[in-house]
Amino acid sequence: MSSICPFSKSSAAGSCPMKFGKKTGQETKDGGKNDEHKDSGTISPKCPFGYDSATFKLGPLSCMLCRALLYESSKCVPCFHKFCKVCISRFKDCPLCGADIEKIESDNDLQATVDKFIDGHARIKRFQVSADSKEVGHEQKNVIYGDVSMERGAFLVQQAMMAFNGKNVESAKSRLNICAEDIREQLKTQGNTPELCSQLGAVLGMLGDCCRTTGNTGSAVKYYEESADFLSKLPAKDLELVHTLSVSLNKIGDLRYYDGDLESARTYYTRALDVRRDAIMERSNVSCQIVDFAVSLAKVADVDRSLGNEDAAIKGFQEAIDRLESLKLNSSDAALKQRRFSVLQFLHNQITDKHTSVPNTSV
Template identity: 60%
Template sequence: MTPVCPFVKVARPDDASSKRSENQSKHTGEHEGKAKNETVDSSIIEAKCPLGYDSRSFKLGPLSCVICQALLFESSKCVPCSHVFCKGCITRFNDCPLCGADIEKIEADNDLQKVVDRFIDGHARIKRSHASTDAEAAVSDNKPVIYEDVSLDRGAFLLHHAMRAFRARNIESAKSRLSLCVTDIREQLEASPNNPELCSQLGAVLGTLGDCCRAMGDGGSAITYFQESVDALSRLPSQDMEIIHTLCVSLNKIGDLKYYDGDLQASKSYYSRSLEYRHNAMKSHSDSPSLTLDVAVSLAKVADVDKGLGDEEEAIAGFREAVTLLESLKINADDVALEQRRQSVLKFLNSQIAEKEADQAI
């Protein structure tokens, strides 16, 4: 299975139904395999970042915010203690999280932020150091450095910090890092416009940008990003399950935003497109429990809109079809999360059917 976003192992922030264990990165796997197969040679020394960052472990360094544990964004200094954090993180506190001192005011640290920005701009361009002779190998300080632009490493680095920031509710920081990812991918697409791998990367990152905008309450921008994600992923082969999943997630999120905005007809059109993709996928993946559950969720979304539009018969038919799917679904005993999700959806569906039956009995 080809992952939607080859340079990332993490899923979208609220993408609870994705298969975490199966989202292995193709390029990351190749990179790790190559690292294991390389012969250890005293004349080759892997590059180490002087600021303590590691593209594999993503350890914290002096340019990190200890609150969100991501790279500093809009670096801000507490007065009088001078400890530095992201602006979006520290403004939630009245005293310094590091030393406990009362915060009298917060000042922008523009000089430090310039260092952080330069670090991001140059990240992953130092691949490794080489020595041409045994004599040079003994003096590591004199080794020449080969510079390369390893764009996927840079993408993984930016995305990892974006997800750290998102989980810590520093949404502006996450959005900034993701925007850099999008710029990088689009530059590569200019040279290779029909590259399916790049299109899948773009679709996944745009979807996460949509999540950021939605978390900020900017529904219009969220819809724009989700639609761009749909457009990028719609151009790809529909047999790939991860692509279909991410595409349907974006369609459903547009449908959700339209639903909450009161535009039920538009909402139904997006939910129906998602359902169609998932139904088609089931023709060749009928043994996938997660896909079956996703189909049931799509049926429930469409039926819920039908109910809101006053089409009660269509709504009940959709709810019952979803219940039939879930009641016949076999889930491994060790897949507790999937079973919990199945029970949660079943509870909603049965409540909708019971409500309708109670109305008819009156």
């Protein structure tokens, strides 16, 4: 699963950049409050349990093992410490107190609380008295939050990623499915905006990652293909959308490659390559896209070599090398520099060593 949250734009600032006008319901993307919001008392949403979408701190409804919200809440007997069912099932002693676990019991009441919390997260409404009025009985004014569904999405994805990293894949899938349903509802009312489309594509890809981790290749391909089919219908101008689409195509190619279906793998790798080639033709100054393009060239070339087309393989590897060696990076791009170096090292090895396999870059 990618470590990059597809909701990073909205979560970075701690509040959703998409605001809705009071009368027209139209979006504004200036990241601030418009005049109507100033009049209505819009404020940033705050979670009473401390699950702030800007920090994603642990709260009292979290599992201390996977560090995500409890899923299939269970308690150890006799100490009654509570964890996700999958997480605690790996232990014979309580990881908190060390007591021998005699049995594990479901805690349905606690899970119901967690589920209600997820359902209402970031949709809290309360009242606020006008600051310039101290008169008793003065009419209270609603505190109107801007559209915070993207905050909720960032929260759910972050919870899913923590669960996934904690090897609680079913919990991750549950959170991602909720998130996907939320986004589909948003698409019905707001239309196919690039932000929402890119997010849904990324969430579907993450669901594919969950299925792939559990060995369910068929379901993984289904999710990746749904992500790719959905994004392929949209104008490929948004950078996040392009990246998400090409990643889904490459992941299908990877599964076909490891299953030995090289022709099918090449088809998907080539589709991803074409998407990235079009992207750098549109914006040739985006360094990360050039690195992605070089990786796609390497994937196609590796399959060409496996299919016995050595000339095409060498040509592809060399084009990727030329692209990366001509790329100028700022001194501040340390992570991208390291990635560029790793890909270049692999490519040079491909030229000199025909038996090196293509790296699993997940892009």
